Amino acid sequence: EDQVTQSPEALRLQEGESSSLNCSYTVSGLRGLFWYRQDPGKGPEFLFTLYSAGEEKEKERLKATLTKKESFLHITAPKPEDSATYLCAVRGGSEKLVFGKGTKLTVNP
Amino acid sequence: SAVISQKPSRDICQRGTSLTIQCQVDSQVTMMFWYRQQPGQSLTLIATANQGSEATYESGFVIDKFPISRPNLTFSTLTVSNMSPEDSSIYLCSVGERVETQYFGPGTRLLVL
Numbered sequence: 001e002d003q004v005t006q007s008p009e010a011l012r013l014q015e016g017e018s019s020s021l022n023c024s025y026t027v028s029g030l031r032g033l034f035w036y037r038q039d040p041g042k043g044p045e046f047l048f049t050l051y052s053a054g055e056e057k058e059k060e061r062l063k064a065t066l067t068k069k070e071s072f073l074h075i076t077a078p079k080p081e082d083s084a085t086y087l088c089a090v091r092g093g094s095e096k097l098v099f100g101k102g103t104k105l106t107v108n109p
Numbered sequence: 110s111a112v113i114s115q116k117p118s119r120d121i122c123q124r125g126t127s128l129t130i131q132c133q134v135d136s137q138v139t140m141m142f143w144y145r146q147q148p149g150q151s152l153t154l155i156a157t158a159n160q161g162s163e164a165t166y167e168s169g170f171v172i173d174k175f176p177i178s179r180p181n182l183t184f185s186t187l188t189v190s191n192m193s194p195e196d197s198s199i200y201l202c203s204v205g206e207r208v209e210t211q212y213f214g215p216g217t218r219l220l221v222l
Contacts, residue, residue, distance in 0.1 A: 004151070032209045043201050043213030044152070046110075087152065095208055096142075096167070099152040 002027040002092040006100035013078055013107050021073040021103045023088030033071050034097065035064050036087040044087055078107045111136050111204055113214035121220045122192055129188045130217045132202035137182035139206050143175070146199040146216070155200075158185045192221045 005024045013019055025033065032051055036044035048057040050066040057064045061082060063074045073086055085104045089097040112135040122128050132141065143155040156164040156177055164177040179185045189196050197220050203211040 034209070036213075041215075041218075043113075043203075043215050046210075046212060049209060089152075091208055095157065095165075096154045097208065097211065101149065101151050 002090055002094070002098040004088055004090055004098055004100035006086075006088050006103050008103060009101070010104045011106070013075075013105070015079055015107055015109050016077050018074070018076045018078070020075070021086055021105070023071040023073070023100060024069060025071070025088075025090045026069075027090050027092035027098075029093050030090060031093070032091045033066055034089040034091075035071070035073055036089065038085045038087055038102070047086075075105070078105075080107045080109050083107045110212045111138060113202065113204060113212060115202060115214040115217050117217060118215065119218040119220075121222060124193050124221055126192055127188055127190045128192065128219060129186050130200055130202075132185045132187070132204075132214055134183045134204050138204040139182070140204065140208070140211075141179060141185045142203045142205075142211060143177060143185070143187045144201040144203065144213075146201060147197075152201070155187070189219065192219075194221050197221045 003026045007022045035047040038044045048064040053068045055066050061076050065072045083106050085102040087102045089099040114133045116131045141158045146152045154167050155170045156166045158164045158177045158179040160179045176188045199216045201216045203213045205211040
């Protein structure tokens with residue numbers, strides 16, 4: 001059974017303080033790893049898809065990386081507007097995405 | 110990406126009643142999915158709804174409890190039947206041409222008393 005574990009559950013940063021979020025996964029035949037951002041009261045917003053180990057994707061202050069066992073979402077010099085819950089999901093052999101519980105990020109000004 | 114709306118955005122219901130949630134997309138899409146997001150839990154797939162065929166339910170979810178309709182390529186409904194407080198959750202629809210490319214609606218926040 002495909003599984004996704006995200007850590008930490010919550011992270012507080014000062015504005016400008018860079019850090020990383022972790023997504024560990026076990027899956028039979030990875031067919032994609034996905035990062036979403038979810039703001040309070042809203043649905044998840046798609047950020048990145050990674051397909052193979054070594055792949056990297058960037059968008060503004062965010063960079064996602066992938067190894068054979070985990071993915072990192074690096075946040076460089078975050079701003080308060082980066083505060084959100086970040087969700088990681090994988091697709092293995094089944095016709096569905098399996099999500100982690102998310103990391104709630106708070107960036108203080 | 111598609112513009113997705115859900116109705117109602119939130120509701121408070123009495124136990125034993127049923128609620129139907131609507132998901133509307135501004136363009137035709139192949140796949141529509143229904144998820145449940147309970148506090149502190151992972152986003153969990155309830156079922157996949159494809160137009161012209163029966164919905165495919167995930168383990169732990171049954172059609173009698175969560176009947177789904179998909180009458181066309183832009184619309185779907187999820188009914189939460191005979192509700193109990195354990196059904197209090199956020200219900201989300203997502204759409205996409207493939208499993209890998211899903212875009213989510215804003216969600217329906219349900220509280221069952």
